[in-house]
Amino acid sequence: MIRLILGLGNPGREYENTRHNTGRDAAVFFSAKGGPASGWARSEFEYDKKSNALIATIKTGKKSITVALPETFMNKSGSAAAKLFRAKKENEDLVVIHDDLDIALGRFKISYGKNSGGHKGVESVMRALKTKKFVRIRIGVSPKHKPDSKDVIKFIVGKFKPAEADMVKKTFKKIAEALECMATDSLDKAMSEFNK
Numbered sequence: 040m041i042r043l044i045l046g047l048g049n050p051g052r053e054y055e056n057t058r059h060n061t062g063r064d065a066a067v068f069f070s071a072k073g074g075p076a077s078g079w080a081r082s083e084f085e086y087d088k089k090s091n092a093l094i095a096t097i098k099t100g101k102k103s104i105t106v107a108l109p110e111t112f113m114n115k116s117g118s119a120a121a122k123l124f125r126a127k128k129e130n131e132d133l134v135v136i137h138d139d140l141d142i143a144l145g146r147f148k149i150s151y152g153k154n155s156g157g158h159k160g161v162e163s164v165m166r167a168l169k170t171k172k173f174v175r176i177r178i179g180v181s182p183k184h185k186p187d188s189k190d191v192i193k194f195i196v197g198k199f200k201p202a203e204a205d206m207v208k209k210t211f212k213k214i215a216e217a218l219e220c221m222a223t224d225s226l227d228k229a230m231s232e233f234n235k
Contacts, residue, residue, distance in 0.1 A: 041222045042132040043105045043124050044069065047160040049196075050110045056204065058180040059195040062137035062160075063108050065178060065211050070095045070106040073215035074222070084108065090122035099222055114159040117167025126168040131226050133173040134218065135164055138195065142179030145206040147214055149230045150175050174226060176214055178207075 046066025054060050070081060074097065084093040084106075093108040109119035124133055131151065137160055142148055152172045155161040165171050180195070182203070199207055213233065220229040 040102055040132055041104050041134055041218065043107060043134070044218065045116070045120055045123075045133070045135045045164065046106065046108050047113060047116050047135060047137040047164075048108070049112050050108075054196065056198050057196050058138055058199065059113065060138075061178045061180055061207065062135070062176075064207075065136050065176070065214050066106050066108060068208075068211040069215045069218050070097065072212075073097075074099065074219050086110070090119045092119040092123065094123075102222075104222060114163055116160040117163035117165070120164045121167040124168065126170045126173075128170075128172065130168075130170065130173040133168075134176060134221065135161060135173060136176045136178065136214070137161060138180045139177035140181050140191070140195065142177055143181055143183075144179050144203055145210055146179040147210055147217075147233075148177045148179075149217060149226075149234055150177065151226065151230075174221070176217070178210060178214070 044066050046063040048054060048060030048063025080098040082096045084095045087094045090107065091110050093110060095106045097104045097106065105123065107119060107123055109116045111118055137158055141156065151174050153175065154171060155165060217229045217233040220232060
C-alpha cells in the first residue's frame with residue numbers, strides 16, 4: 040500500500056509544464072484523476088509549513104495516500120521527504136516520481152532500490168532518507184535525439200511542444216493506473232503490468 044507519493048519538480052509558475060516538472064505534474068494528475076471514479080475521496084493541495092510542501096490526501100477506504108509537492112528547488116527535495124516519511128529497511132510505500140532524460144518521451148519505468156542515475160532530486164531524497172530502497176516512477180522526457188550535454192539544462196527546463204504535451208498526458212493516465220495498481224494490489228503486479 041502506498042503511503043506517500045512525492046512529485047519532484049521546481050515550484051513557481053515559470054516551471055509549470057516543463058520537462059523537469061514532469062514528476063510533479065504526474066503527481067498532481069493522479070491526485071485529481073487517479074483511482075476509481077468513485078470511492079476515493081480527495082482533498083485539494085494545501086501548503087504545509089513543517090515540510091515546506093503542498094500536500095493533498097487521497098482516502099482509499101480505510102487507508103490514505105499523501106501526495107506531496109516539495110516547494111523547494113529540485114536539488115533540495117529530500118528536506119520535504121525527511122519531514123513526511125520515516126525510512127525503514129524496505130520502503131515500498133514511498134513512491135518518488137520524476138523526469139528521466141534516458142527514457143523516451145511517452146514511456147515510463149517503475150523501479151525499486153536503484154541508484155539515482157545522476158538525478159539531483161532523487162540524490163537529495165536518498166541523502167535525506169539515508170536509503171535508496173524506495174519506489175521510483177521515472178518518466179521519459181527525451182525526444183528521438185537527446186540534447187548535447189551543454190544544452191541539457193536549457194532543454195529540461197524547457198516546455199513541451201503541443202504534440203509532446205499530448206503524449207505526456209497519455210503517459211500520466213498510464214502512471215495513474217500503475218499507482219492505483221500499487222495502492223490496491225502490489226508493487227510486483229504494477230511492475231509486471233506496466234514495465235513493458
